[in-house]
Amino acid sequence: MRKHLFWVILLLAGLCQQAWAQDRNISGKVTDRSNGQGLPGVTIIVKGAPTIGTSTNSDGVFALSVPSTATTLVFSFVGYATQEAAIAGVNTVNIALATDTKQLNEVVVTALGVERNRNSLAFAATQVDGGDITVARNPNPVNGLEGKVAGLAIQQSNTMGGSSNVVIRGAKSLLGTNQALFVVDGVPISNQNTNSANQQTGRSGYDYGNAAADINPDDIATTTVLKGAAATALYGERAANGVILITTKKGRRNGLGVTINSGITFGRADLSTFIKYQKEYGAGYGQIYGPNEDSYFNRDASGALVVPTGEDASYGGRFDPSLLVRQWYSYVPGSPTFGQATPWTAAANDPSKFFQTAVSNLNSITIDGGSEMGNFKLGYSGNNEQGYLPNSRIKKDVVNFAGSLNLTPRLTFSSSVNFSRVKGLGRYGTGYGSENVMTNFRQWWQTNVDIKELKSAYDLSTNPDLRINNGNASWNMRSPQSGDLRAFYWNNPYFVRYNNYEEDTRYRLFGNVTSTYKVADWFDVLGRVSLDSYDEMQEERSALGSTTSSYLPYYSRYNHTYREYNFDLFGNFKAAITQSISFRGLLGTNLRRISNSSIFAQTNGGLAVPNLYSLTNTISPINPPTETQYGVGVDGVFANATFGFLDRVFLDLTIRRDKSTVLPEGNNTYYYPSVALGYVFSESLKEKAPWLSYGKVRANFAQVGSASAPLAVYNYYNKPVSYGTVPLFALPGTLNNSNLKNETTRSYEFGVETSFLQSRVGFEATVYQQNSSDQLLAVSIPASTGYLARYVNAGELRNRGIEISAFVTPVQTSDFKWTVNANWTRNQNQLLSLYSGDNLVLATYQQGVSSNATIGQAYGSLRGTDFTYDAQGRRIVGSDGYYVQTADANNVIGNPTPRWRGGITNTITYKGVSLNFLVDIKAGGQIYSLDRAYGLDSGLQPETAGLNDLGNQSRLPIAQGGGVILPGVKADGTPNDVRIENNGAATFGYNYNPNAAFVYDASFVKLREAALTFALPATLLSKIAVKGIDFSIVGRNLWIIHKNLPDADPEDIASSGNLGQGFQGGAYPSMRTLGANLRLRF
């Protein structure tokens, strides 16, 4: 493209030169600011005399004769910001052009890898440069897009290597996936996670991350986010959720280059997202223990007071340094206080000291080169990440190769291969359970327990002579006064991290072999075979000595194999029908085959001997492993035609037909049409409105389908574990359906793109509506039918939204430039119909809270028990002084859907120094905090202690002036004046309050990314044979500027996917990351 332009312009320039007599000569060199290389083909004109001009040669050098009246030259080039240079009194002008991603005439990679001029696009597509994704050195390229693209909602979990939820324009499928499709160089990449439904709904588990993170971030050239169905229709049935199209870097045309990135970042838990503890009262649930010391303590045989270590709450005795009691630590052999009673005080080191500094190294090297014969690129990236929890690390190695060979001028072969290995150890336990130390710290804890003593107790236990409870010296000893030192509900958190860790590996290979044959100037054919293949193994364990409150010590392994093959063959046509009508066409076919299988097995009845993690080390014989296997085949044929009229009106038509194996014969062939129309009105207004640099309106309609649920057609039986030797079979919970058909998404979109004042300022706005109907889903049906769910086509979900992105360059001189990019998205989601009833339960959580799709409401509304309210909306308090709750848990108590999202990126460049920072905003949406429901119940937070309205300690008995009065009104409407006890009966937690009491606003404003980059000047570099040295200081999640959720990060989720959105339990604090990166180019 650029090459053609170059010749055209050169020709024009040559003509011009001959036609005009000139007065003086100006020469110089134009370079690319990012790499200092000469830029060929740059157009140079004299300001005010656009017919006088030239362009640079292949080294970026130019020479131009200009009239004596000329004062300024204008340098412009596709993809770069236009610059001006004064020429008064000079004969040499050297200038460095900066790339401009907002250049509206840029080439955009669209569906199936087709490169198109932005002019001709009649749908929303946002292209992000690779450099913008890696600016803050995020090792996960998916997260590097967060806050940068209107309409793209990315939500990451705070666990090390955790999955990221990637949703474009809202949830469209009620129960199927809503994750965007990733396509890397034409290879569709699975972004599945293998997290269990239990893990995703806040039960115990691990977040193993999602597979789209297996990409070398430094290998990404551009990322295009195709949002609406019209943009993605060529992808067929997987187009409904939008596509994130990644194009990797290509080898350079001439010579050889080496780029090295080496960086290190350090992370610390952001304690504004961690619980704060009260420091007045210690272990226990009230006065229910021994006969003395007000029954806050037990007594051992010697008569010493013993802390009720078995209780995981802090509603016990008031701290009193003069009171000597035996704590858990005094039962740990070798501890400095072994056998001793110690003062009853709050811990000197609370669990915030448990976090350590996370360290991550991200290094990459890319070697590329080429000649007329072809080019190649070989890259490696290595990322070693150590999390902020002890004994946690992930090692990710990615090797990628791409090459192309021009066998003849007409025939090109190219191939790219990406191989990655991810090895995880000690990923953070998520959800509710002993393997998630956050559940422990945030929900069930004793404020008298010192985290450093736990560390020392764990270290002592590594000595076999001092070992108790298989090395698990827990603060939560079951009954030390009677010699029972077993961990009751919670392990020593260090034991959890060093003994109950998980391990995982994922080997992945994806790539393609492509050949292109240029049959004629107007026609070429492309054939491509691509593969995405991964094998993963996950091993989990709970060591002997661990609490058995949820499960016995165990070892489990899960092996999963995924293969996806795509065979593509398509022809591209390009022709000018008349002088004013252009035509581009595409005709092709795609065959897709997926096979997926897995096996899971675990020990049964406990582990026989310690430290052996093998399926053989089981006490009872193991139950049969769980095997899954399915295949999917889809055959597609498609065609695309784009007509251009006078380079200003473009009509784009596509059609695809898919035949899918997941649907029954007869219903398995379906069509997706799309039509899009764009009008570049600035072309028509050139004369009248010179301030208008660019303007386009576009409108489109598309219908795409999906059939995403394999094995839903034929009925079968489950096989529960046999009763001894008696085999058992059972009806499955879900009834399949042999009359299924595809689901349909209809999408309408209208947009405008403009820029003004030589593209110094501009905006793009899109409104859209997408209706997804006939959803293929296993709807819940009443259990009284004998089934829990039934596959049907039902339900219609509507997403409507506005996306606005804007940019402005308030200051631009040759040395200094300040650009602001902003985006704003509002998506409104509403369920229009369902199969039967008006509510579909999507997921259920602890405490009876559920996520729901309800007719007339946004997807994912939270239900649970609520307060009761009077006519004025005030909470009603009963005669007993407690809130009157609804009896059932079926009241809408919140919705996680935000009102809007936005991001603002500032880029400030001064000579070789640039500062880039991104503020990410989410407004609205709600979240239920299980951490608060339990933590307030067990008396951890400061608001459960302190003084009451009378100025007395609220935890004193009412008779002694204690107790609290809950805000609200009595049944008669007068303010509540009934004082209630604030003792172990847990006034503030889940016990006496409805679920609605723990629903919080999930809004946030975050300083997401900041990077300060220094580029060494080219003059210096030329002396040391280096093409570029950049040094940058980067930070991520540096500052939560605003949030309303106490003690936690409103963004943290247990896993990607539909489940668990709006529910938080055992949440991890956000991590502040600061680091440095060095980039060398040779």
Added chain:
Amino acid sequence: MLATACVDSIQDYNVNPKVAATVPGLTLVPTAERTLVRTLTTTNQNLGITRLLVQYWTETTYNDEARYNLASRQIPENFWTPLYQTVLGNLNEATRLITADATVATGVKANQLACIDLLAVQAWSTLVDTYGNIPYTEALNPLNTTPKYDDAATIYTDLIRRVNADIAAMSTSSAGLGTSDIIYNGSMTRWLRYANTLKLRLAMNTADVDAARSKTLAEQAVAGVFQSSSDNAQLTFLTALPNQNPLYEDLVSSGRADYVGADTFINPLLALNDPRLSIYFQPVSGSTYKGAPYGPKTSADNSSQPGTVLRSATLPGVLATYSEVQFMLAEAVERGFAVGGTAESHYNAAITASIAYWENLAGKTTAAADAATYLAQPSVAYTTATGGYKQKIGIQKWISLYNQPTQAWVEWRRLDYPQLTKPAVALTDIPLRFTYPTSEQNLNGANYATAASSIGGDKVTAKIFWDKF
């Protein structure tokens, strides 16, 4: 070129190669049996809380269910779902498959279908006893996703009809469920006795609302009921997961100490010198048994834990016992039904059988003497024990149904003894039924609303039709 590669065999891709598409109908029966017994036996705080409702036990620190908080762990949902989906769903499918199986001999088929139907009657009656009106005639049809609710009394009438039909269909001269039957291992003699026992139970459950019918049914059934404790309908659990007694999972495997004896139960046992006390519970220290106050948070260390017998993986889960039969017969005599014997003789037999049953489980061999001593006490002896027959039988039946907590909850509501009171920390009165599951509100809303309004609102205080007093 593409034609050969195209998807031409839908089946190849759409068939799950790892699961069975056809199975023998009999293999679905043990699935139903196991789930039925587990559901009636479990003490998991998410599933079965009837030991708390009848105040055998109380919860130590996490006392939500002891306070009758049914919503936070969705108890009504978790009790309803396995009975409908796993028990009745599989029994229904087994009936369909066996009926259609031409290879089964007529007599065997009749026996198999009758046994399956009897299990269904047991499950249906449990559902009615727990919720009241429920979907019945339109239930178990996945194509009707809004089944209407039927009147509880009408369902009971139909269940009685079904039991009668099952008894008529059963024959000891043909084989039955065979080894797929994990309760009786296919013994038709015992299935017949179980059928008659169930008939007697349905009769006695409705004695307050239709005495005449009860009389007829009881008198018909009495000859065929359990002859001894060896006839008990129970499932002996196995040593390994998932076939362990659910009590073992929750009391032993978990290492938790969520449950201790309630003083409302242990105090009467102490007062009556009940020989089962040391089997039902463990001493706090030495030989002291102490119950915790029912309801409020309490320390696990200070009260008696459930006994070691209940902590065995292989403890049987019980559907019906000989002891229960004798209690029913004692009551029948008091109601004037001609079932033979005296109220006292049946009462004594019931208590003796219960003590023998428990002492046998505990490995004790002094049951006969212990029972005699126990019955000789004026506070226990039928003639001298306090109160009318409902009180005498109610108290002793409550003590003996310790491992049939779901049935104990029925008897407590029906006989109104022992007199239990709600704790101060309770959210509601003691439940007389469960509220309907939340899923019914969401998925079967109109029928749910009708059912709820017919009992004056979906409340735990609404009485089941047979709970007249």
